Amino acid sequence: MNVSEALREIRNKTxxxxxxxxxxxxxxxxxxxxxxxISNYLVSINSPIMIQEIEVSxxxxxxxxxxxxxAGLYPVRITGNTIQSLEDGPVTMRCFVGYPKTPLDxxxxxxxxxxxxxxxxxxxxxxxNQQELDVSQDKxxxxxxxxxxxxxxxxxxxxxx
Amino acid sequence: xxxxxxxxVYKIRYKVKDMDAARYSDYEILESVNECIRYLNQExxxxxxxxxxxxKHYVQEDMNAEVREYNELHPEEPKxxxxxxxxxxxxxxxxxxxxxxxxxxxxxxxxxxxxVEQINPHTQGQYxxxxxxxxxxxxxxxxxxxxxxxxxxxxLSDDTAIIELPEVFTELVTKVSTMILLNSPDTDVMLRxxxxxxxxxxxxxxxxxxxxxxxxxx
Numbered sequence: 136m137n138v139s140e141a142l143r144e145i146r147n148k149t150x151x152x153x154x155x156x157x158x159x160x161x162x163x164x165x166x167x168x169x170x171x172x173i174s175n176y177l178v179s180i181n182s183p184i185m186i187q188e189i190e191v192s193x194x195x196x197x198x199x200x201x202x203x204x205x206a207g208l209y210p211v212r213i214t215g216n217t218i219q220s221l222e223d224g225p226v227t228m229r230c231f232v233g234y235p236k237t238p239l240d241x242x243x244x245x246x247x248x249x250x251x252x253x254x255x256x257x258x259x260x261x262x263x264n265q266q267e268l269d270v271s272q273d274k275x276x277x278x279x280x281x282x283x284x285x286x287x288x289x290x291x292x293x294x295x296x
Numbered sequence: 297x298x299x300x301x302x303x304x305v306y307k308i309r310y311k312v313k314d315m316d317a318a319r320y321s322d323y324e325i326l327e328s329v330n331e332c333i334r335y336l337n338q339e340x341x342x343x344x345x346x347x348x349x350x351x352k353h354y355v356q357e358d359m360n361a362e363v364r365e366y367n368e369l370h371p372e373e374p375k376x377x378x379x380x381x382x383x384x385x386x387x388x389x390x391x392x393x394x395x396x397x398x399x400x401x402x403x404x405x406x407x408x409x410x411x412v413e414q415i416n417p418h419t420q421g422q423y424x425x426x427x428x429x430x431x432x433x434x435x436x437x438x439x440x441x442x443x444x445x446x447x448x449x450x451x452l453s454d455d456t457a458i459i460e461l462p463e464v465f466t467e468l469v470t471k472v473s474t475m476i477l478l479n480s481p482d483t484d485v486m487l488r489x490x491x492x493x494x495x496x497x498x499x500x501x502x503x504x505x506x507x508x509x510x511x512x513x514x
Contacts (some may be wrong), residue, residue: 183316207321210449222449229317 136251137242141166147265148259157216157262159239165265167236169257172231176284178203184247190228195219229279253284299459299466301451304329304473307466311474320477324451328476330446332469335490336441337514343392345498347462351444352388355400356434381415384429390442400435460495468493487490 142162146152177185182289186206189199195217205211206229220226235242238243245251257280308325309315336342359378367374378385397406399420409415411426420434430438444460451457459469472490 181318183318186316186318205362208324209321210323226323226449229321246454 136248138163138237138239140236141243141251141255144255145173145259145262145284148255149262151262154185156216156266161241162258163237163261165258165261166254168261169254170234170237170245172257173254173284175203175243176281177180179283181206185231185233186229188224188227188229189259191218192224193220193223199232203231203233205230210255224237249286250284253280256280299461299469300462301329301459302455303461304451304466304469307470308477312433312465312477323361323449324475325473326447326449328473329459329469331476332472332490333444333446334339335472336461336494338390338441339494341488342494343441347498348444349395349466350380350388350390350394350440352438352440353400353435354380354385354430354432354438355436359385376392380435381431381433384423384426384431387425387430388438388440390441390445392441392443394425395421395441396437397432397437398431398437400437406432406436412508452510464497468497 142159145162146154146156147167149156149170151157174185185203187199189196191209191211195214196219197216198216209226209228211228212219212221218228237243243251245254256276260270260276262293263273264270305322305325306315308329309317309320309461312320322494332419356378363377365374376383397408398404399406404421404422406421409422409424411424413424415422415424415431415433417433420432422434423430423436425431442460447459449455461469468490475489
């Protein structure tokens, strides 16, 4: 799915098919916000689809732009935006990295159709909220949304570490 | 024969339900396995078993050939040549206890002398150990009980890396490492648990039926 399709879906859900309520940029901002929420949620349940591997050198490597947290403990030290290996050589580290922002003319970085649907639904809740419409029912939907995400990514229910 | 590190890591990951390495890093698992190995090294029943017996051959000529080769490659910091009766040779780093020292040429069981005495230059049946070095007048073989080596980070990417323990210990190492990984019970509880499982595994289980000589046998 590309960006314009996603924005059209959000317009459908918020009864703004004629593009009189919000412009594309504003809608995209809500969509990106929804994607950020979903990526943070996926990280909180330790979903492996958010994991990337990075090579950490002893001199120090710059952290990925959307770095969130390491997957487990590694012999590394983070100082500001730099990450450094504490071993004698480089260390391959697995870490959770959030989805980057989707630009207006680009492809959506989220690959999973189910997740894109969840993001669209969440973005339309944000839009309705901004328009001062009653979203209390939608809030209830949010819990359902999280279950939908769990079902979409097939992630195990997180257990206590 | 020995425990394969890669398969052990998978077993532990399976136990903690984290095959994706999303919750525990390989490094964490490695550290918990190493902790388990260190506990095992402290365990008396394992120290007294023959699983860990090793032989190291001390041949002065061969060891000096190695030093010569090293010195040619690193002329800036040369190593010293070996002279067994005078400067001795290092003990193995993984040594726990000495079992026997035998003369290489005929297998004669050599006898220790006090550290203050000099090696008698006219006999080849004596050795002494002082300051982490062993001195003798001849080439010899050392039979000793070794420590189980802990794992290095590089072992994780090496498919052939092993832990020098019989396969029957796999369950013990997996179970205890997982316990260490999941919660951190205090040291005493851990040692007691190791003692219990290891005693159960080790007692009466030997590699061979050779009668062990009593230390006072002449």
